[in-house]
Amino acid sequence: MNTQLGIRKTLLNQxxxxxxxxxxxxxxxxxxxxxxxxxxxxxxIFRSESEYTFLPxxxxxxxxxxxxxxxxTPVSFSEVxxxxxxxxxxxxxxxxxxxxxxxxxVYKENPGLIRRNAILLGLIPIGFFVLMPLVxxxxxxLFSGNDFNWIGFLFLxxxxxxxxxxxxxxxxxxxVVADEYGWVYSSxxxxxxxxxxxxxxxxxxxxxxxxxIQDEFWGKFRGKKQTVDFWSGIFEYTTGSGKQKTVxxxxxxxxxxxxxxxxxxxxxxxxxxxSFFRFFRRKKEIDTESNAxxxxxxxxxxxxxxEKQLEIIKILSPSVQVRLLEIANREGKFIIQFQKDTVVxxxxxxxxxxxxxxxxxxxxxDARDKKAxxxxxxxxxxxxxxxxxxxx
Amino acid sequence: xxxxxxxxxLVALVGVIYTILYNGLVSARQKVKEAWSGIDVQLKRxxxxxxxxxxxxxGYAAHEKGTLESLTQARAAAMAVPKGHIxxxxxxxxxxxxxxxxxxxxxxxxxxxKASSNFHELQVQLAETEDQIAxxxxxxxxxxxxxxxKVESFPSNIVAKKHGFTKEEFFDLDExxxxxxxxxxxxxx
Numbered sequence: 001m002n003t004q005l006g007i008r009k010t011l012l013n014q015x016x017x018x019x020x021x022x023x024x025x026x027x028x029x030x031x032x033x034x035x036x037x038x039x040x041x042x043x044x045i046f047r048s049e050s051e052y053t054f055l056p057x058x059x060x061x062x063x064x065x066x067x068x069x070x071x072x073t074p075v076s077f078s079e080v081x082x083x084x085x086x087x088x089x090x091x092x093x094x095x096x097x098x099x100x101x102x103x104x105x106v107y108k109e110n111p112g113l114i115r116r117n118a119i120l121l122g123l124i125p126i127g128f129f130v131l132m133p134l135v136x137x138x139x140x141x142l143f144s145g146n147d148f149n150w151i152g153f154l155f156l157x158x159x160x161x162x163x164x165x166x167x168x169x170x171x172x173x174x175x176v177v178a179d180e181y182g183w184v185y186s187s188x189x190x191x192x193x194x195x196x197x198x199x200x201x202x203x204x205x206x207x208x209x210x211x212x213i214q215d216e217f218w219g220k221f222r223g224k225k226q227t228v229d230f231w232s233g234i235f236e237y238t239t240g241s242g243k244q245k246t247v248x249x250x251x252x253x254x255x256x257x258x259x260x261x262x263x264x265x266x267x268x269x270x271x272x273x274x275s276f277f278r279f280f281r282r283k284k285e286i287d288t289e290s291n292a293x294x295x296x297x298x299x300x301x302x303x304x305x306x307e308k309q310l311e312i313i314k315i316l317s318p319s320v321q322v323r324l325l326e327i328a329n330r331e332g333k334f335i336i337q338f339q340k341d342t343v344v345x346x347x348x349x350x351x352x353x354x355x356x357x358x359x360x361x362x363x364x365x366d367a368r369d370k371k372a373x374x375x376x377x378x379x380x381x382x383x384x385x386x387x388x389x390x391x392x
Numbered sequence: 393x394x395x396x397x398x399x400x401x402l403v404a405l406v407g408v409i410y411t412i413l414y415n416g417l418v419s420a421r422q423k424v425k426e427a428w429s430g431i432d433v434q435l436k437r438x439x440x441x442x443x444x445x446x447x448x449x450x451g452y453a454a455h456e457k458g459t460l461e462s463l464t465q466a467r468a469a470a471m472a473v474p475k476g477h478i479x480x481x482x483x484x485x486x487x488x489x490x491x492x493x494x495x496x497x498x499x500x501x502x503x504x505x506k507a508s509s510n511f512h513e514l515q516v517q518l519a520e521t522e523d524q525i526a527x528x529x530x531x532x533x534x535x536x537x538x539x540x541x542k543v544e545s546f547p548s549n550i551v552a553k554k555h556g557f558t559k560e561e562f563f564d565l566d567e568x569x570x571x572x573x574x575x576x577x578x579x580x581x
Contacts, residue, residue: 289423289426289427289429289430289531289535290427290531290534290535291420291423291534291535291538292531292534293531317524317527318430318434318524318527318528318530318531319520319523319524319527321527321531322527322530322531323527389520390520390523390524
């Protein structure tokens with residue numbers, strides 16, 4: 001076992017020969033390979049292989065060794081499932097991914113570049129005020145009117161630059177997480193993606209104006225009971241105008257079911273619609289046997305109550321209700337759409353808040369950011385995929 | 393005249409409040425019954441699965457006659473509990489759960505049984521039923537808590553006493569389940 005590849009191949013063969021991960025590790029150590037190296041190679045096997053029955057056992061073993069995050073494994077695939085029905089593969093966004101990596105490489109090779117650029121751009125407003133007493137035209141510009149709002153524009157270049165660096169950090173962290181799990185990732189803001197999703201799920205995505213979908217993940221998640229195809233993205237839209245303009249960002253998750261549901265319906269937080277509309281909705285309301293559930297969610301559906309009630313109640317079994325309440329407790333308000341073979345969740349807020357990475361100090365990704373995204377995605381997928389066996 | 397209108401208004405207000413409280417108690421009691429129905433449906437599903445399970449296991453593990461008989465007896469005892477005897481029902485159902493756990497543990501010693509697709513299917517269905525029972529219990533106990541709070545707290549306790557509304561019984565879990573299962577979450581956004 002001299003080379004890394006040689007070690008990996010040997011370990012893989014032993015696993016294929018039905019040796020347990022613990023036995024394989026012991027054999028490697030007794031053959032002179034360090035425990036860390038052997039575990040690293042076992043983790044590489046776990047991440048890169050997809051067809052072997054020993055993978056779940058290996059995953060549990062590595063988890064015990066605290067080498068990987070729980071539950072997930074990258075699965076090699078050509079095309080991933082997409083709730084908008086588009087054909088998505090790793091190649092679809094390879095150009096954008098390379099662009100992101102190139103930018104990162106440039107900054108990594110020139111660590112002081114970000115700070116230098118920020119300082120240079122920051123000099124623009126400073127330069128203006130320094131030159132102002134010396135250049136009559138600039139003095140006139142400043143004192144000609146009563147409106148000084150234009151001064152803000154002097155700071156625009158540095159603000160835009162800082163925002164772009166911040167965005168680069170966020171995109172890179174997510175790209176690293178996606179790469180680790182074998183998921184497809186796209187950081188791009190896409191209006192046409194929104195348009196497709198809004199066409200299929202209008203009640204979830206047909207809101208506001210200036211809508212787009214960004215920060216998308218596609219992949220497989222290995223839950224406690226089954227592996228599920230999932231999609232995640234940030235839905236951004238604007239409401240209001242002028243000074244009342246507000247930009248909203250919600251995190252969407254979609255899970256692919258193994259079955260087609262008999263009824264399409266939606267759950268929204270109770271109390272979100274105004275009491276005026278709730279009054280008219282009262283006759284159509286479907287209540288389950290749980291007071292807690294009825295107080296938390298309002299059920300929306302098309303069609304007659306007599307026809308839909310039984311089908312919806314069947315889907316909202318006690319196990320599903322209890323789990324939806326747990327999700328609400330952990331993740332806060334959310335909307336959930338049950339539609340054909342898909343369940344879509346819309347959560348408040350973003351996957352990653354309060355980034356720790358700071359390219360101005362050091363051009364590298366903080367492990368805490370990766371851990372935060374990892375944990376949030378795993379937590380959401382873990383608890384949401386827990387519902388799926390009860391819907392099949 | 394004004395004083396008379398004031399008294400009239402006060403009486404009307406008290407009447408409205410009384411009606412709201414009464415209806416709240418009726419609704420809470422109804423929800424408890426509904427939740428109990430939910431448990432009942434799952435328990436019946438479990439009763440229906442058990443004979444199949446006994447028949448399948450007998451074919452592979454005839455030596456476990458004792459456990460199979462215990463399961464059959466526990467099922468019969470649970471089905472015989474009269475309606476409304478919650479504590480007795482809980483005890484009988486806990487006995488079935490305990491015997492099923494023992495049976496599935498024993499099945500590990502019979503590879504042929506474990507490999508049987510019929511047994512596997514029954515195991516999956518029973519596991520799902522157990523989960524539904526546990527969830528139904530949580531929902532039921534959540535509704536019972538709400539009912540009991542209404543019966544005991546002021547001013548609804550006045551209405552409750554007058555109209556014979558009483559506290560409902562919880563569907564108690566066994567010690568093992570008590571450790572793991574919490575009450576139905578009270579969601580606060």
